[in-house]
Each structure stands twice: as structure tokens, then as C-alpha cells.
Amino acid sequence: MARTARDQEERIRERNRRLILKAGIDVFSRKGFDGTRIAEIAEKSGLPKANVYYYFSSKEEIYTAIVAHLIESWDDALKPITAESEPADAFRNYVRAKLEYTRRNAAESRLFASEIIHGARFLKKKDREHMRQVTDRHVEVVDGWIAAGKMMPTDARHLFIMLWAATQFYSDFEPLACDALRKSRLKAEDYEKAAETVIETLLCGILPKA
Template sequence: MDDINLARARASKKRTRIQAENEEKILDAALDVFSTYGFRGATVDQIAERAGMSKPNLLYYFRRKQDIYTAVLQRTLDMWLAPFGEMDPDGDPAEEIGRYIRVKLEQARDRPQESRLFVGEIMQGAPLIDGMLRTELKEVVDEKAGVLRGWIADGKLRAIHPVHLIFMIWATTQHYADFDTQIRALLGSGMENPEVFKAASETVLDVLLQGILPR
């Protein structure tokens, strides 16, 4: 590669990195704004100000407020599906399911805003992300339900309904993000407290795993 082409390649790589960083900055700012004002109350100007960039610069990356909102929810779904997709059909069910539960609890502790924004969209009937739910989410759930059925057929899990087990894991772990205010009122602190997180993790893991492992 000659010097000119090498310089262009480096510039292109640098631009791609900067673009990715700016997009993440916008999505982080948008998460804060949407979590505070909701989709209807949020404005592009608020998001741009929170991101520390001009409105025209922001609109270079996302044309509409709806595009930003959808991208935030897509990022949340990707975050949730990544550890779920790593469930190994050749692994030990208790270890694989236990690892997934622990990661979901860590996400509830570390990224609660994402969960609350996502559940708000679902409660409204998922008008902007229905396509995501019916395609990529359903595909991963169907695939992992097949993994659970395989473990059931091998006698490694009790004969439970695999999809409803997945629902139960989601409901139990995301409770610690979505009902944080209630948890603080009852326990005096949230999941950032190591003792609360430890007790929650041990309880959820014990109850769920003891309920699905062969007796």
C-alpha cells in the first residue's frame, strides 16, 4: 500500500472510531434524557446539550428523536441478549443458567436506567420496538428454549416449560432495577450495597436452581 492510501486507511479507521465514540456519547445522553422526561417530553436539543455537542452535529448521526430512542432500546436489548446467547448447550445447566442469572443481576445493579426505559416502552405496547421483539428477541429465545429442552430430555433439568422459565429469570432479575425505589424503602439501600446484592444473588440463584434441577 502506498503512503497516500495508507494515510487514507488510517484516517478512515480514525473516523470510524470517533463516530462510534460520538454515537455512544449520544446514546448515553439520550438514556438520561428519556429516563427523565420520557419519549414525548424529551427533545433533541436536550440530548445534544447533555452530550456536549451541537444539534446539527447530533443530527449527523441520528436524523430524528425516534431514531435515537430506538437506538437506545436496541443497545439495551443487545446488552441483555449477549450473555443469554453465550449459554453453552454442552455446558453444565446449573453453571450456565447460574452465570446468566448473575450477569442479569449485575446489569440490574449497574444499568438500571436501561431496564426502566425498556419496560416503559413495553407497557405502552412496544410501538417502536415491536419488530425487535418479534425477530431478534424471539429468535434468541427460541434457540435457548431449545437448549433447555435438550437438557430436560437428558434428565439434567426438571420437566419445566423453558420459555416460562426464561420469563421468570427476566422478571426476577429485572425487578431489582424496575422496583429500585420500593427496594430502598423496604431495605434501606439498593443493589449498590454489597450486602443487598449478595443476599439477592444467593436467594434468586438458590430458589430458581433448586426449582429446576433434578431432585
């Protein structure tokens, strides 16, 4: 038999933990930390409540596990920003990748947004430091582009904030986005149009060329 004891054990652990975390993302993102009841996570994951506590020792532990995990997964979206690439291509790809990511992972995105809005209570020092360093590295890249005359002189840090803000908005504040666009739901094509507008506005400006 191919599956060893250890294998099987890990399989059960992993499967159930994943079920719990997945249900947690769903509920936490809709209700926030305090609004979430473990009973609902248990229900969603198809496990009895006591079983949830067998794998996680507290509500906070589930929550922080989710937050920590999704921070890692964001690094990918920033990949397009490298010193070797051309600014125009890099920003185009970044905006597209980020919008696509938040569209597909809207729940995680909202969960994180809610966490930050309420003061980043449960965001671990380590994870914050990681994000700061990733930002620093990308700021350096942009400053390099500016020094090389490939870009107008701009404050790179504020620029990244604008990019983050614009790309998060559609998923995090979906009700507002829907209202502003006069749509009942956002579809892939709305995100396409969003990417287009953000990119065009950023790269070309909104005034007629002098």
C-alpha cells in the same frame, strides 16, 4: 501522518454520535420517550441542539438506535445456557451475569422496560424476531435437559420469564426494591444477596425436603 482523512472524519462522527446516544440513554431512561426534550440531550452531550439534528434526523431515530443497540448486548448474558453445561451451573451463572449486567447498565435496562410497557411502539420487527429466536434456542436447551432427566419437568418458556422478571426487577423498579429491602440505595452486595436468593429458591425450593 498516520491518520488519514477518512480516519479523522469517522473519528468526529463516531465521537459525537456516541456522545448523543450516551446522553440519550440517560435522559430517555429517566423521562421516557415523550418526556425527553432534545434540548436536554443536547445539553448533556455538550452539543448545540442543531448539531444533534445534524447527526440524527429525529428524536425517534436517536431512540430506536439506542433500543436496537442494547438488544444485541443482552445476548451475552444468556451465554451460560448451553446444552453442554449442567443445569445448576448454567442457571447460577445466568442469574449472576444478568443481575450484574442490569446493575451496571441500569439506565439502558429501564429505557427498554419503559419501551415495552408502553407497547413496544418503537421496537423494530427485526429486533423482536431476534429476541424470539434467542429464546427459542434456549428453550430447546432446557427441554433437552428435561428430556435427559437432568431437571424436573417444567415449562421452559415460563421459567425464562420468571428468570427475566426476577433479574430485571432490581434495576428497573429500583424504588420498589429499595422500599422492600428497607435500604435507601441498592449496592453490589444487595445484588449478590438477590442472586443468592433467586438461585436458592429456584434450585432447592422453599419447603423442607420431604
